[in-house]
Amino acid sequence: xxxxxxxxxxxxxxxxxxxxxxxxxxxxxxxxxxxxxxxxxxxxxxxxxxxxxxxxxxxxxxxxxxxxxxxxxxxxxxxxxxxxxxxxxxxxxxxxxxxxxxxxxxxxxxxxxxxxxxxxxxxxxxxxxxxxxxxxxxxxxxxxxxxxxxxxxxxxxxxxxxxxxx
Numbered sequence: 001x002x003x004x005x006x007x008x009x010x011x012x013x014x015x016x017x018x019x020x021x022x023x024x025x026x027x028x029x030x031x032x033x034x035x036x037x038x039x040x041x042x043x044x045x046x047x048x049x050x051x052x053x054x055x056x057x058x059x060x061x062x063x064x065x066x067x068x069x070x071x072x073x074x075x076x077x078x079x080x081x082x083x084x085x086x087x088x089x090x091x092x093x094x095x096x097x098x099x100x101x102x103x104x105x106x107x108x109x110x111x112x113x114x115x116x117x118x119x120x121x122x123x124x125x126x127x128x129x130x131x132x133x134x135x136x137x138x139x140x141x142x143x144x145x146x147x148x149x150x151x152x153x154x155x156x157x158x159x160x161x162x163x164x165x166x
Contacts, residue, residue, distance in 0.1 A: 016061050023057035023066070026050045030073055034080060044081055051077045065104050068097040068113070075116040080161055084124025091120035108149045111141040115157060122162055134162070 011018075030050035033043055055070040062070075071094035078087035091113075098105050098113045118133035141157055144150040 019057045019061040023054055023060075023062060026054035026057060027070065027073060030054060030077065034073075034077060047077055048081075063104070064097060064101050065106075065109065068094055068101075068105070068109065071097065072109075072112055072116045075120050076160070079116070079119035079123040082123050084120065084126075087120035087123045088117075088126075091117035106149070107140070107144045108146075108153055111137055111144060111153050112156070114140055115153075115160075119160060119162065130162075 027050075030047050033039060033047040033050065036043070039047065051070070051074045055067070055074060058066040058070050071090050075087050075090035075094055078084075078090060095113045095117055098109055114133050114137035118130050118137055121127075121130035121133060137157065141150065141153045144153055
């Protein structure tokens, strides 16, 4: 053991509940930062870490849907930061989980998945694919049944950065 390190005693909390709590907290905090119109460089770094932390905690206690949504979050974070390669990797992984598990997904998961990949391709400078997925996102978003979910998607679609792809 290195100086300054410590050994953990027996946990006084339920590990699964802790993972769930941190997954939700990190997920929501990352989305809050992503929704800000301006962020400092420190906030950008924090947003990346929060996205990865949410993914880690959901990987321990979440469903395939929550893992897919974590991938969507990470794809959006990297797209927003104009880091095209990881944005596309996370966006494609998100869509693969959706396509592999369609019976588990909500209608808005499809719309947000397409939107994520559209923004990812835009951040990567791939205009053709970005426009294709943007069209899919828009069409799928119009079919979202729940009015609140539909409004949330439409707000995201209208306000997030498209990096010059329209």
